[in-house]
């Protein structure tokens with residue numbers, strides 16, 4: 023079992039205990055650190071030996087090395103993302119740690135074409151420990167699907183702050199600052215081809231600007247040489263029908279940029295499978 027699966031089961035148990043008992047059980051006060059179960063190495067080795075036995079007399083082919091290297095790199099990326107999630111789970115760098123039910127580190131493909139950055143978890147995200155799972159999340163999935171992106175195949179979704187601000191207020195600057203190294207680490211590890219900021223909180227904090235979405239949208243910016251586009255947060259689109267057309271224009275422009283950067287990215291898209 024992976025550390026992510028263990029974390030999700032833990033979150034479910036904690037939420038169930040809260041709902042049934044009506045108060046927080048003391049043993050859930052501190053989030054434990056989870057690790058992946060170790061692979062049964064000797065068995066794998068045996069299977070590999072069986073598979074390659076006929077070619078034992080020949081020197082090892084270079085393709086064997088490349089596949090071994092790839093799995094090692096992939097596994098170390100998974101480990102790094104998992105370690106980061108554990109660090110976030112244990113974090114108490116800002117006041118949001120005191121009021122959260124769950125941390126919401128992020129979710130999606132570990133080889134993303136796109137990283138979507140939102141502002142912070144809301145009620146449902148805090149309850150489930152996953153980003154963009156309420157009505158705004160469902161709209162975000164539809165927006166992404168319209169340009170052949172999905173969190174199950176080619177997109178990763180994260181927020182500026184990993185804990186819910188009370189009453190869904192904007193995160194305070196000191197909270198965003200305290201949390202910024204986690205997003206920086208996610209970007210450095212995942213190496214997305216492009217970033218889509220949804221909403222002004224995401225844009226302001228990532229691009230270090232005071233400008234709002236209506237001024238920022240329509241252009242591309244750079245974050246450590248990664249192109250960044252800005253559009254409206256899906257919650258804003260749910261509140262105002264008038265924003266849907268400009269948001270769609272933004273998505274079409276973003277798709278053209280993706281085709282420039284990664285011409286076959288659309289073939290990697292699968293529809294979103296709910297967690």
Ligand code: SF4
Pocket residue numbers: 110113114115116117118119125183184185197200201
């Ligand atoms: S919002 Fe970020 S910095 Fe603040 S407690 Fe949560 S994980 Fe830590």
